[in-house]
Amino acid sequence: MHNSDNSEARIDINILKEIARKDLVDALNSVNGAKTLVLDASLAGPLGLVTEVSLLKHQGVEKMFWLESGPLTSSTTNIVYLCRPRIKHVKTIADKDHIKRHAKESRKYVYTLLLVPRVSTLVSRILEEEGVLGDVTISSYNLQFIPVADDVISLEHENTLRELWVDGDETILFDSAQALLSLQKLYGSFPQIIGKGDFAQRVATLITRQGAKSTTTSRNTILSTFPRIDSLIILDRRVDMITPLLTQLTYEGLVDEVIGVKNSHVELPLSLLQPPTPANANTAASASTSPPSGSAIPVVSVKKDNKKKHHLTTATDPLYAELRDMNFSSIGRKLNRVAHRLDADYKTDLQSKSVPQLRDFVGKLGGLQTEHQALRLHTGISEMIVPYTRTDVFNKSLEIQQNLLASYEVSAQLNAIEDLVAQGAEMQIVLRLLCLASLTAGGVKAKNLESLKREILQVYGYEYLSLLLSLSSPHLSILLPNPLPASHASLPASKYPFTTLRKSLRLLIDDNPEALDEVENDISFVYSGYAPISIRLVQCIAQKGGVISNPADKEKPATETGNADGDLKQSSAGKFQAHPIVGWKGFEDVVAAIPGQTVEITQKVENSVSPAATSLDVVAFSGQTSRDSATTTVVFFLGGCTYTEIAALRWVGRQNKGRNFLIATTGIINGSNIMEGIAGLTTSVKNPSAV
Amino acid sequence: MEHPTSSWQAMQEGNVFYRKQQCYSIPGKLPNLSDYIIAGCKYGGPIALMRDHSKLIALGRTMPAVTKSQIQVYSPAGEGLLLFSWDQGKIIRFGWTIDEKLVVLNEEGTYRLYDLQGDYQQHSLGTEAAELGVIDAKIHENGMVVMTSALTLLEVKGWTGARPLVLANPGLSEPPHSWAAIPPDLNISRHVEVLLSVDTTIYTVDNLENADQRISRGPFAHVSPSPNGKNLALLTAAGLLWVVSTDFQRSMAEFDTSNVVGATGAVLQVEWCGNDAILVTWDSLVVLVGPFGDILQYFYSGPTFAITELDGVRVIGQEVCDFIQKVPASTLSIFRPGSTSPSAILFDAWESFSNKSPKSDESIRSIRPELAKAVDECIDAAGQEWEAHWQRRLLNAAKFGRGFLDFHNPTDFVNMGQTLKVLNAVHYFEVGIPLTYSQYNYASPSHLITRLTSRNLHLLALRISGFLDLKPDPVLKHWACAKILKAKATSGVTGKDAELGGDDEICRMIVEKFEELGGAEVSYAEIAKKAWEVGRGGLATKLLDHEAKGSDQVPLLLTMKEDKLALVKAVDSGDTDLVYHVLLHLHKRLPLGSFFRLLEEGGQTLAPASKLLEVYAREQNREMLRDFYYSDDRRVESAVLSLDEASRTTDQSAKIAAVKTAQKFFSEDKDRSFEAKVVDEQAKLLAIQQQLENEADGKIKFFGLSVNETMRACILNGFSKRADKIKHDFKVSDKRFWYTKMYALVEAKDFEGLENFAKSKRSPIGYEVFVRHLVEKGFPREGIQYIAKCDSSKRADLYVDCGEWRMAAKECKERNDKAKLEQLKQKAPNSLVVREYEQVLSTMK
Incomplete structure (x- = not known):
């Protein structure tokens, strides 16, 4: 794994799993x-x-x-x-x-x-x-938090967006604060809490208020053996609603978009999961060979197969660790290379003649076979995804997304969206595009919006009116008319300053061939040229240089263009020492432009270091310790995060030494489950249970 | 000072010693114990007495004859702690909890927990128990087992008023001869176990099953489990004492009590002395039965009452309070006559040293290798002594021995000194807690502090807290509550203004005291609650202001009917459950109108609360939600609610009605003209769909479909005209209509219709989509005819998609697109095509 140099310093999140297990046993034993x-x-x-x-x-x-x-x-x-x-x-x-x-x-x-x-x-x-x-x-x-990967913990709470921004049920805020407090108890307190968004502010307040109560009693439970946590970053999903609306273009992200990942499990055809016997190897082949004419019917054919849930985890599938965060365009090449290597491994070892050599080979055989099976699985998954990425609707929607992000001919994009509606494209795709248009352009012209809404209602059903109303409700306001009606005008700052951010946060990186290297050298690789705002904001705190220019640029002469193969490998020699956390410093204006409150709290460190340390300037304090050991920054996404954001954050983590990220979230989201979630009530009506 | 051994008595041919230590001399302090029903509290706790009405008593002897039940509580030193009368139903049983509260249970299943100040909490066992009536109960430290008149068993866990659990029905027809309960924490299963003596056998009952142990030696007059729950002492009607393990697998000892000299009348009590001996009491005679059937007899001048402790047994007689226990190993090793153990020699050496005898040095030398152990033993033995004199001597001996050691951890020595100081202080007769060292260790220092505060001995408790480095919080809290109670009693006479002044003063006193003594983390809310309970609302409010934690203020604010403040604090705490708690409480108590007004007037501060109310009401109480929206003029929400109802109902006319209601609500808001319009459309569509269904005799489902789906269903089922009309009525764009119709015709495999449709006018969506859709649905042949109408640059590819390789080649040739042809050749499915392509290529330049 790339981050092997950091991994020994990581916080051990498996404890959380053990605790959850033990609690369950106790609960049942009662x-x-x-x-x-x-x-x-x-x-x-x-x-x-x-x-x-x-x-x-x-x-x-x-x-x-x-x-x-x-x-x-x-x-x-x-x-x-x-x-x-x-x-x-x-x-x-x-x-x-x-x-x-x-x-x-x-x-x-x-x-x-x-x-x-x-x-x-x-x-x-x-x-x-x-x-x-x-x-x-x-x-x-x-x-509380469940580990879903070795650097990601999640509350696995569904529908957070709906509960918070549509229903106004703030239970999850309290639960999140409790869960973060538990983290604090386990791994030591957060010296700084930095965040953005009104709900982020609420959670931060809850943590500091309750933390103050409990620290004195829990002083003994803090284990000093863990690497220190230098800060907690809380990002309210409202701060960046654009990112989840886009189509994720990493491997893991696309698997989620196309097949759907639920609680780290993905439903796959049985044939992919079983080791190939001659019989079902054939069926697998027939299932995956696309029909002669090529273009369509991709996902449908799979549905008939027997399906089984598969746990996507790097623990048993090391290949997945390499693949998950790659841009999908590089997956084919990567799989190809692995296949060649495997083939070579098999062959070289078969040539070995002497008995000890053979014994070695047989010993390795098991490993080769698991790798082989993993390769088969991922090739199969890619085969399921590829046809989808070739569909007209998919490419059209990507094109619209890119144009909207660049604010290129907005009204033409609206027409394109209308065409998609006429063609009967999936509703979630249409709504995602429409909301994106509203967010990037600061609202859609009232007349256009009304006619589009009417189209949508006529095509997908009038019952989606409440969904449309929810999307434009003052709390969520991701689908707004321009100009705003009087009822909205009372709420200031409901407009999202996308065009300003695009410049100040360097969100778009040209996707032309010359700039390709640059794309690979920035978090924007996850959306092929667009950097997620949320992660840029994290960079504003934890890797300030990365916002302004690509940190990897400077070492390019040394590594030549070897990076361009998409392996994302960075030679550790060129890594910069992570700078200490100093809040939003340097980006105050940018952050202030985004609606919602800005959080910057310094908590008293109750560690047993020395009483003087608490009164010290915390900045100096954390700066001094980060030099001798890696610190961990916890990033909490309130309202969920996407796989692409995780991938981007991992990339940021790899750029510096001395800082690891622990990603905490209320759940994993993508554009379609956001829309389903907000529709909430209406989907439940589709299959009415006994009333 | 008497030598420690003077209270020893030997058993088992001098191998084991028991000692009887007199704790207090209490002549005349207690009434005649035989006239009373008594319950004793473990860990040196007090005893509670209630007149036994089944016994005759000479009038006017010590007390006036009262018909009402009275319970008196005395400390082991014979000091009266509490006296209260009982005005409820007949008392069935009373006993003590672990935190020294007196549980009094009556026949109606009501029980109260009294503290030593006479304050009580009342709980009930529930209506079922109340109807049946309670006939008996076994109270242990952390709960009780109750027997109802139907001879079923209920278990109460903890003393928080939890709902009783029903244990397995033992199926008795008459009450057991005797019974006992083994507390949950002493069983392997961690659940309570009840032993019932029925006929000649014993039933063991837990919450799952009732097991007959198949014993034929019964019936038993006494069933008594040992303090560790491992053994049982059973006394048969014939007076045979039988000790057996609780699983009835191992018989430990047997002893015939009928042969005891001097015993008259029935056995009164069978109690354990620690875990290894049993105390059997008669009137004025107490017999200790050892593990091997050896006995020791103790005579008392009158009736006695014995209380099992984990390291011995306490016996309270008319004159004395004694503690009987097996002599601890360390004490035995030092003081046993003729003992040559290192510790005995060390003690001897120290005595010689204090007498300035040179023998001391010699003795120390002789035990040099085992000196550390000897020192430890002396320290331990000091803890086992009641008299400060001997404690001091033993500790001095230990200190003397330590002087000869290079390394010895002083922690034990220091702790023992501290602990003994504390224990001696509470042993003092005015305090009257004869807690032994091992009991103190078992029950924890904070437990001792609680006991002191419950006796209102705040100063001593505070001093001990300070001495032991414990937080002063619990003491301060108790003190404040007591202070409020006291102040209430004195300020009763003075006028209103005086009381207000008093509030300020008391509040100030409490706050000052807390700040002075560092009790910053004491919950003011709990103290304020106390103040409220005694009717001092003003003081409660003042105290509550000092509470930092909002969530703690809420319950009290609710009881004080400070509704709005409670709601604000609850919202502020961020704990949604607390908000619900307040909301639901207020909803129950307030008239709906004022409840809504409270929320509306709250504005933004209470917005989260009203949101939560909506979430709750949407699932549970829609009627209320409708009223709520209506009263607040929230048209949009009302409309959405109606729409939601429309989507939930399956009844067609109800659905249409609900949609129309929604339309009305939308139309009342001028900003919602769009919504009003589309909802109106929806109603219209539903009406059309109803009509369509009628025309189709209900065979085709239209109702509830979207506009597109309706058109599709029309075309599929041959109502093509109707589809056109819907297109017109709902202003469906041409593009969309063409897509819909094209999809539907392909789905119906009406290729002729498709052709006609394609020709009807110039397609607004082009013809490429025709081809692509046909190919996708598996009809490539039908697609060919439309290719000619497509953009010429795409034709070649489209032909290939339809499997027409030759046409593709022809197309390329016509356009003279050699590159395309080469490209297609790569994909060619068979050699025939390849050859053909090569041929075409050769003809091109």
Whole structure:
């Protein structure tokens, strides 16, 4: 791995997994004897990252059911519900199919309700209203950050955007603050909290307020063996709504866009996952060879196959670590190279004659085979993606995106969007483009917007009116008419200063052949020429030079154009020492232009270093220590982040020595699940459950 | 001073010693114990007494005859701590919790937890228990097991008023002869276990099952589990004492109590002395039965009451309070007559040294290798002594021994000195807590502090806290509460103004004291709550202002009916659950109108709260949400709510009605003319769809489709005219209509219709899309005819897509595009085509 030189200094986030596991065991053990577990389906994914079914079996779980309406029969007296405190779930539990039905049939069960992450008054109130509160023991299972990669932890909370900016339900803010406080307890406190956005401000306040209360008692739990955390950066998703609307162009990002990654799992055809036997090697071939005429029917053909969930993780699949953050255009070449190398490995070793040589070869064979299998898997996945990237709609939408980012002929882009609507392209694609147009151009001309909205409603259904209203609601305001109507004008700063940012943050990097190297040498590689604002903002804090010019530029003469092959490898000799964190310094104006509050808080360091250290200027303090050991900067995306942003941040991390990033997020998002999430209510209507 | 061994008595041929230590002499302080039902608190705690009404008593002897039940609490030193009368239903049982609260349970399943000041919290076992009635209970430190009159068992875990759990039904037909409960923390399963003596056997019951242990020696008059829960002492009706492990696998000892000389009447108590001996009591006789059936007899002048401790047993008689225990190993090793252990020699050496005898040096030399162990043993033995005199001597001996050691960690020595100082202070008869060293270690210093504060001994508690480096917070908090209570009592007479002044003064006193003593982290909210409870609202508000943590202020503010402030503080805390707590509480209490007004007047500060209310109401109480939006003139939200209802309902007319309501709401807002218009369109569409369904006799589903889907469904089902009309009515653009119709015709495989449609006029979307779509759907042959109409530069590729290689070649030739032809040749599917292409190429220049 590229970052092997840093990896020993990384914060060990597997502890979080261990804690989550232990808590689950304790929670289940609080109920004596054999039990039936009824699981909230939205928790299955997150739990799958923490534990496995066998562990549950050890805790006396005999059977597991999904939490859904429909009769529940249990062979054990204990029924344990594990769910998020959603009203819907609670009503199901109380309802005629569960507790009330059991009561009617006079079957006696002992009910325990484990709420994630904490107990809720609301739940007990609803149980009370339904008249079953007395039958249920309520307790909690505090599931917080879950490691989803070795440098990414996530709350795996779905629909944060909708909850925060449409419903105004701020529960996730509190939960995030709690989770960050737990991090603080484990790894030491954050000397600085820097952030942007109103909700980021709220979370920062919650952390400092509660942190002040608890530090004195938790002084002993701080383990000094961990590398120090130098700061916490909180970015409110509202600060950069543009990035997630764009089509992600890294490998991992495209897998997410095209196939869909949920809780680090991706659904793949069975044939791809099983080691090839002659029989299904054929079927795989037939499934992936595109029809003679070439262009279309890509994704559809796959759907018929038997599918299986596959955990995308670098732990068992080292090839994935190399591939995930690459721009998709380089994937083919990379796979090709790996294939050649593998082939060579097999061959050279087959030529070896002597017995010890053969023994060595046989020993290596297992490794080669896993690598072989990984190669097969990723080639298969790429084959699934490639046809999609060749479709008309995909290329058209990319083109519109690039033009909008450059503010090139906006009204022509709107017409192009209208054409896409007429063609019946997927609604999420259309809406993403439309919102992008609004954000980049500071609103869409009222007349155009109305006619586009009308088109959308007529094509996809009038029920999406509430979705359109949500998108233009004052809190979200990612789809606005220009000029703003009177009702909006009262809210200042709802307009996003994209054109200013484009210049000040150097967002666009020309995608012409000469500039290609430059693209590869900047975070903009993740969108083939566009640098995500969110990560530029992180650079404003943690790699100030990177905002103004490409840090890799300076070493180009030395490494020649060897970089251009997309391997992203940077020789560590040319790395700069990371500068200490000094807040937004140097970019105050840029940051001030973005709507939302700016956060810059210095927390008292409760470490046992020396009492004088707390009164010291923290800047000097952190500067002095960073020289002898690497520090970790935690970047928390409030409202979720995309795979491309993770890739870009990893790239930033590789440019400097002495600083690692730990990416924390409420969940992994992409444009389509944002739209689905905001539509929320309407999608649930599509498959109405028993009312 | 008497030598320690003077209280020793030997057992097992002099191998084991037990000692009876007199803690307090209490002549005449307690009433006649035999007339009372008694419950004792562990860890040197007090005893509670209640008149036993089943016993006859001579009137006018010590007390007036009261019909009401009264409970008296005495310290082990015989000091009266509390006296209160009981006005509830008949008391079934009372006992002590781990934190020295008296639990009193009545027959209606109500129980109260009294602290030593007479304040109580009341909890109930629930309606079921109340209806059935409670007949008995076993109270242990962290909960209790209750037997109802239906002979079922309920378990209460903890003392926070948690709902009782139903244990497995033992299926009894009459009450057990006797029974006992082993607390959860003493069982391997970590769940409570109940032992019931039924007929000749014992049932063990936990929350899952009821197991018959199949024993034939019963019935048992006493069932008594040991302090560690591992063994049981059972007493049969015939007076046979049988000690057995709790799983009934190993029989430990048997002893016939009927042969004890001097024993008269029934056995009163069977209590454990530590974990290895059993104390059997009769009126004025106490017999200690050792593990091998050896006995020691102790005589008392009157009835006694024994309380098991983890390292011995406390016996309270009319005159004395004694502590009986096995002599600890370290003490035994030093003081046992003729002991030659290093520690004994060290103690001897020190005594010689104090007597200036040269023998001292010789003795020390002889134990040199084991000196460290001897020192440790002396330190430990000091902890086991009751008299300060002997503690001091033993510590001096240890100190003397330490002088001869190069390296010896002084921590134990220092700690022991500190601890003994604390213990001696609380042993003092006015405090009256005869806590032993091992009990103190087990129960923790902070537990001791709680005990002191509950006796209102704040100064001592504070001094001990300081001495042991504990935080003064709990003491200060308790002190403040006590202060408020006291002030209430004195200021009752004075007028209103005086009380207001008093508020300020008390508040200032409390705050000052806290700041002075560093109790900055004391929760003012809890103290304020106390003030509120005793009816001093003004003081409560003042104290609450000093509370830093907003969330702690909320519950009290709610009870004080400071609704708005509570809501503001809750929102400010960021804890949405707390906000819900306040919201739901207020929703229940306030009339709907004022509830809404409160939220509306809150403006931006309370916006998060009203958002949360909306989230809740959308799922649970739509009626309320409608009213809420309506009362606040929120037209758009009302409209969206209607639309949401429209999408939820399956009934067609209800759906149309809901959409129309939404339209009305939108039209009332002048900024929403667009929305009003499209919703109007939606209503129109729904009406058309209804009509279409009628025309199709309900065989085709139209209702709820989008405009595009409706047109598609029309074309698919041969209502082509209707599709045209919809296009017209809904002003569908040509482009979109062409796409829709083209897709639909291909889907219906109506290629003739497609051809006619293509010819009907010049296609606004071009013809390339025709070809591409046909190819995509698997009809490349049908696509060929449209290629000629496409842009000439694309034709070659399109022909190839349709599988027409020859036409592609021809096209290239016509355009004289050699490069394209070469390119296509590379992709050629077979050699035939390649050859043909080469041929064409050769004809081109």
